[in-house]
Amino acid sequence: MRYLCRMPKRHNRKKWWIIAGALWVLILLIRMMPLYKPAPSAPFSGPYWYNPYREVSTEGRWLRANFHAHSNAWGLFTNGRKNTVKDILSKYDSLGYDITGISDYQHITQTPATPYIPVYEHGYNILKTHQGSIGAHDVYHGDYILPQTRSQKQHILNKLKERTQVLVLHHPDWMGGYSPRDMRFLTGYDCFEVLNDFWNSEDLWDVALSSGKPAMIVGGDDAHNVFKQTDLARDLTLIYTVSDTVKPDDIYRALISGAAYGVEVTRMLSRASVVEKRRNLDSLPLLQSCKISNDSLIVTLTGKAGEFRFTGQDGKILKQVSDTVTGIHTAAYLLSQDDAYVRVKIAFSDSSHIYLNPVMRTVEKDMKPSMPASQKRWLFSIFDK
Numbered sequence: 001m002r003y004l005c006r007m008p009k010r011h012n013r014k015k016w017w018i019i020a021g022a023l024w025v026l027i028l029l030i031r032m033m034p035l036y037k038p039a040p041s042a043p044f045s046g047p048y049w050y051n052p053y054r055e056v057s058t059e060g061r062w063l064r065a066n067f068h069a070h071s072n073a074w075g076l077f078t079n080g081r082k083n084t085v086k087d088i089l090s091k092y093d094s095l096g097y098d099i100t101g102i103s104d105y106q107h108i109t110q111t112p113a114t115p116y117i118p119v120y121e122h123g124y125n126i127l128k129t130h131q132g133s134i135g136a137h138d139v140y141h142g143d144y145i146l147p148q149t150r151s152q153k154q155h156i157l158n159k160l161k162e163r164t165q166v167l168v169l170h171h172p173d174w175m176g177g178y179s180p181r182d183m184r185f186l187t188g189y190d191c192f193e194v195l196n197d198f199w200n201s202e203d204l205w206d207v208a209l210s211s212g213k214p215a216m217i218v219g220g221d222d223a224h225n226v227f228k229q230t231d232l233a234r235d236l237t238l239i240y241t242v243s244d245t246v247k248p249d250d251i252y253r254a255l256i257s258g259a260a261y262g263v264e265v266t267r268m269l270s271r272a273s274v275v276e277k278r279r280n281l282d283s284l285p286l287l288q289s290c291k292i293s294n295d296s297l298i299v300t301l302t303g304k305a306g307e308f309r310f311t312g313q314d315g316k317i318l319k320q321v322s323d324t325v326t327g328i329h330t331a332a333y334l335l336s337q338d339d340a341y342v343r344v345k346i347a348f349s350d351s352s353h354i355y356l357n358p359v360m361r362t363v364e365k366d367m368k369p370s371m372p373a374s375q376k377r378w379l380f381s382i383f384d385k
């Protein structure tokens with residue numbers, strides 16, 4: 001009888017231990033799973049237009065920049081046996097670049113370049129949800145290996161932004177690294193690598209812009225071996241400056257304010273020599289001005305192009321102006337009440353393209369619309385203050 005009575009007691013104790021253990025595992029799992037509310041998603045609005053090129057004039061100049069090149073310094077992932085920092089800097093110097101950032105994985109590689117821009121690429125997860133840190137102070141070593149939830153992506157972006165000047169979503173559309181849904185609800189980054197040798201993310205960029213995320217463009221080679229012609233001078237960023245000696249802070253400011261644009265070089269030159277690529281870049285017309293005057297957006301180049309295309313909310317094509325016979329160097333679009341943003345893509349006769357940053361509606365004169373702040377859910381805020 002005594003034996004029969006003691007059994008349920010031991011049973012009970014065991015049951016409580018199991019429940020306590022399960023609760024503990026649950027708490028640990030929740031702790032590992034950052035929970036963020038979706039960031040507000042609404043088109044840009046306000047009575048003013050923010051024009052990132054309002055200060056562009058013939059006084060300044062455009063710098064050629066690539067912030068996405070991998071060296072053999074980190075060894076593991078690069079396929080160039082040589083491909084040293086020196087090799088990379090010398091190739092880009094021959095191509096007439098003013099700024100070359102070495103974006104090794106999870107490692108800020110020091111270089112003797114002037115200006116020296118500390119850069120690295122973050123991410124070692126299976127779906128290539130990668131980020132670029134331009135002006136990085138230090139490396140964030142955490143990542144989520146398996147396909148990431150939006151909350152986890154937000155968590156990584158927040159951690160990276162604490163450690164860098166300019167945070168870029170690298171090749172965002174590649175392998176679904178970031179989905180259209182992500183683009184509506186993620187926040188807190190500065191730039192969007194629309195142009196990358198492996199992937200063009202133009203459509204996804206329109207999703208981010210249409211949901212009121214002021215993501216500014218960058219283009220990058222993602223070069224893994226500068227001894228392969230196809231890795232070089234395919235996609236780049238041109239940055240506006242009025243200074244004779246360019247300081248890193250000027251570059252960060254220009255990228256974030258949008259005084260920069262992306263260039264996609266024609267595929268026909270992918271296998272061309274460094275000399276030919278350089279000649280092509282030197283001959284490519286530049287943005288001379290982009291102005292808003294009496295509600296007209298007027299874009300002017302230093303040379304001729306075949307087509308100017310104006311794109312707006314939800315990626316809708318608003319206007320196309322083309323003349324492929326004699327070419328045109330300027331085009332205008334009348335901004336309407338309904339436009340939340342308008343961006344311009346310019347096509348040249350050889351199929352090279354220029355992608356301008358958008359003009360966006362804003363509530364305060366000359367102030368770029370800001371990214372909404374990310375907000376933790378209550379459950380996550382208990383664990384991570």
Ligand SMILES: [Zn+2]
Pocket residue numbers: 121128130170171
């Ligand atoms: Zn990458």
